[in-house]
Amino acid sequence: MDSRLLIVSSLLLLCLSGTTCHGSVLFSSLKRTLSVHASPKQGAKLKAGEDKITVTWDLNNTLPASTDDQYKKVKVKLCFAPISQKDRAWRKTENEMKRDKTCQFTIVDRAYDSSAKTEQRFDWVVERDVPTATYFVRAYAYDSAGAEVAYGQTTDTSKTSNLFDVQGITGRHVSLDIAAASFSAFSVLTLFGFFFNEKRKARAGK
């Protein structure tokens, strides 16, 4: 029973490690054909829920016009810079696109029009669930099967330039502070009330 399980597990492991087992796409196989720009410059500090990011993207104009014929959809995402991934395994960069956790927030998801040769643009207010961290912007192009085929990003290959910060909301509100304080006071008062009552009964009993 154990050896059969071991064989099955090993087969599964081999299968998953293979690149073409389920056709899972690798980031290293994607071509950097899109030219992406975002409004925040290097070191800019944005506030979640308040500030806006304007992203623009189009095909890199040094490439032939037919390069993007396959592209059917584009997703522009907010991605963590290496400094915000450090010691945080849930934001790890993996080569296998299915397991990659670098880009967790979608700015815009729309159809890619390869006939329109103009720059695409989108304004996005940084959402309130974006945490405090350092980011860059990346766009993925998808084919008709929904698999990534190309990308573009605002930073360089080593992800060191053109990074900006977002200050997330704390999530705290004055009303919550008041509620917590009131409940806590109630707990403490009840405890003291109980001790006082017990002492009073003991004295009355004597």
Add this chain to the structure above:
Amino acid sequence: MEEPEELGGKDVEFVLPVDSDKKATEFRLFFLAPPHMRTFHLAWLSLFSCFFSTFAIPPLQPIIRDDLNLTDTDIGNAGIASFTSSIFSRLAMGPICDLMGPRVATAMLSLLTALLIFAFSLASSPNDFILLRFLIGFSLANFVSNQFWMSSMFSGNVVGLVNGFAAGWANVGSGATQIFMPLIYSLITSFGVASFTAWRIAFVVPAVFQVVTALMVLAYGQDLPQGNYSSVKMKMRENMSSKEGLFEDLFHGLKNYRGWILGLTYGFCFGVELTVDNVIAQYFYDRFGVNMQVAGTIAACFVFANCFSRPFRGVLSNVMAKRFGMRGRLWSLWIVQSVAALLCILLERTNSLMSSVVVMCAFSVFVQGTSGLTFEVVPFISKRSLGVISGMTGSGGTVGAVVTQLLLFSGSKFSKQTGISLMDLMMFFCTLPISLIYFPQWGGMLCGPNYIHSSSFAEHNYHLLA
């Protein structure tokens, strides 16, 4: 509140049959009869709320870690901190129960830690997170008062079973929270509340629950079948506690090597269970990409086995004891814990979600069963120092949790998978010392009883339970 009863005065009518100490000799699970069964239900419910609150944090960890900008190191340190505090609080709880009675001790701890859970809603930095998890961890000391309270209310022939049910059902709190906290969070976010505010509001629920159970304990509970500590006569209290005093009992208990061995093995069954409670939701979330609600539900399955596995291991132990005596109890403890270790190895090797869940459930049954079996042996080590031995074993559990969390799951040194496989190897090797436990009148795993010395053994005032 109950009126105080005088010992040696008129015979009070109890619903359950009682012995000479007025402790119940029968355990009827679905009764609410005061004082015995009512106390049982109050005790397990208040400990349930403590587990519910302490383990409310792991299922919401994916949101909290982003809000407070935590790193893996911070999360690991907080997990360790939450167990470290309960080591000391569990050791201290025994003497506190002796002093104030288990009712007041339980309620006081619950109310004070409820304060901290309200404060947790206000956390805004990694240091707040670690500090609050440390302080909230004190609430797990209610385990000691829970077991102490049951031992004060129930007689020797059923106390093992009662303790098993009380502890097992209370432990379910740490599973219930893994399901309910993500659901409460989803409900709040469905009203359009931002995620970073929603988790803070969600924490009001476990805190209020804990306050309610504490108040119920104060209003409806009593320390002893005869009444509360404050109203029971001094003479009776002297009869109950050891004549030589608290320090003698403490020293007596600490000298007993069996207590230390059980502390070690409990560290690697209950300790492992605590650590897994902390990491399992994140493990499934990160490894298999399931969402928070599903990860929470899977984690909850791990804990729900407590509902039946702990109490019924108590039954298994009784059956083994009837046929093979203490040797049967020791053998069943070793076998069940070793199987748990092997299943843990298998958990790390499985790669599909479904088989992982199945193996995890099997692992949970065995590891929780071991916890139950350990406390089946504890009452036999020393009646006089029962509190101390229980405290040592109980603390051993949390020491084990701290050690495994510290060595294997803090920071990014090991992936969670490697951590799990190393943990189960440690578990297997730390189970072997059970073979060293030897009772002269009952024997040990490898040796039979030594009848020649058993009578002088009794003279050493061990007063072991039959």
